[in-house]
Amino acid sequence: MLKSPNMKTFILSPNIDTFFDxxxxxxxxxxxxxxxxxxxxxxxxxxxxxxxxxxxxxxLAKLFWEQAFVYQHLVMSHVNESINLKLMEExxxxxxxxxxxxxxxxxxxxxxxxxxxxxxxxRDYPQAYNFYQQALDFYQKxxxxxxxxxxxxxxxxxxxxxxxxxGLALAKKTYAEFExxxxxxxxxxxxxxxxxxxxxxxxKALISQNQTFDSLEMKNILLNDQKLLxxxxxxxxxxxxxxxxxxxLLL
Numbered sequence: 001m002l003k004s005p006n007m008k009t010f011i012l013s014p015n016i017d018t019f020f021d022x023x024x025x026x027x028x029x030x031x032x033x034x035x036x037x038x039x040x041x042x043x044x045x046x047x048x049x050x051x052x053x054x055x056x057x058x059x060l061a062k063l064f065w066e067q068a069f070v071y072q073h074l075v076m077s078h079v080n081e082s083i084n085l086k087l088m089e090e091x092x093x094x095x096x097x098x099x100x101x102x103x104x105x106x107x108x109x110x111x112x113x114x115x116x117x118x119x120x121x122x123r124d125y126p127q128a129y130n131f132y133q134q135a136l137d138f139y140q141k142x143x144x145x146x147x148x149x150x151x152x153x154x155x156x157x158x159x160x161x162x163x164x165x166x167g168l169a170l171a172k173k174t175y176a177e178f179e180x181x182x183x184x185x186x187x188x189x190x191x192x193x194x195x196x197x198x199x200x201x202x203x204k205a206l207i208s209q210n211q212t213f214d215s216l217e218m219k220n221i222l223l224n225d226q227k228l229l230x231x232x233x234x235x236x237x238x239x240x241x242x243x244x245x246x247x248x249l250l251l
Contacts, residue, residue, distance in 0.1 A: 020059045023047055027066050031073065032189075034237040040070050057102040061111075064098070067091035068114055073238055075121065089118045109138035109146065116153060125160045132157065145183040148174060149194045156201035164211055171202050175221075189234050196225040196239050200246045207249060215250050222247055 023043075031040040044063050051060045071088035075081050092114040098104070099111045112135035119128035132154050139146045151174040158167030178184070178195040199221045206213050226243050229236040 017056075020047075020051060020054075020056060024059065024062055024066070027063075031066060031070050032238070033235055034073070034077070034241070037070050037074055037079075041067065044070075057098050058104060058107065061095040061098045061102075061104060061107055064091045064095035065110065065114060068095070068118075072117065072121075076238060076242060085121055088121065092118045109135050109142075109144070112138060113146070113150060113153075116150075120153065120157060120160075123160075125157055129154065129157050129161065145181055148178060148181060148183075152194055152198045153201070155198055156205040159202060159205035159209060159211070162209060164206075164209070167202065167205070171198050174198060188232070192229060192232065192234070192236065193239055196229060196236075196243070199225065200239075200242045203246050203249065219247065219250050222250075 027040060027043055027047075030036050030043065044066050048060065048063055051063060068088050068091040071084045071091060074084040075088065096111055096115060099107050112131045116128045116131035116135060119125075119131060132150050136147055136150045136154075139150060151170060155167050155171035155174060158164075158170065175195065175198050178191065181191065183191040183194075199218060203213075203218050203222075222243050226240065226247075229240055229243075
């Protein structure tokens with residue numbers, strides 16, 4: 001049951017609710033396949049009017065996040081970066097607007113997380129850090145494993161703010177904490193994507209800030225992560241391409 005701003009009550013049919021959940025799951029799988037960005041966006045855009053007709057604001061907010069993910073992947077792949085970064089921002093802000101207007105407090109953690117990513121990509125690192133800290137507080141109260149994902153973002157963010165030692169220390173700590181996280185058993189794909197994103201971002205941040213570091217140590221971490229991803233049955237193409245890109249920077 002959802003409430004609109006004028007407090008009218010909408011009751012979703014169980015069949016519609018289940019259908020939307022299934023569609024979201026399919027979209028989440030599809031957007032992780034490199035080369036399927038257009039298909040994913042088409043699927044999202046075709047579902048949005050149906051969701052709006054049912055006033056399912058939770059699903060609508062999540063669909064805009066899925067859009068943001070697709071545009072982020074295009075930015076990572078260096079496809080029309082400025083255009084897709086703007087679209088990523090618009091999608092995240094569309095979701096943010098829905099969450100505020102509909103008072104969807106359960107979605108605030110993810111909302112703050114996406115806002116942090118948008119500001120990071122726009123190089124407003126202090127503002128991104130503020131959103132990450134708020135997201136971290138939200139997830140810590142729930143003992144949610146997303147605390148590791150947020151800390152994995154904060155590592156590089158600190159380095160971009162010239163807090164080099166703090167960023168490197170948090171990277172080392174967070175990377176180790178992933179090994180004892182139950183998520184490794186319950187959702188290996190998500191666990192692996194989060195864990196192996198730490199050092200590509202950290203290395204790019206160190207290079208951007210003209211910092212000296214042990215490139216051999218960093219290279220070995222990337223090679224170990226690469227081996228981990230390549231041994232699994234899942235499609236980690238986005239992360240593997242990112243690791244390849246950063247390995248080339250270390251040559």
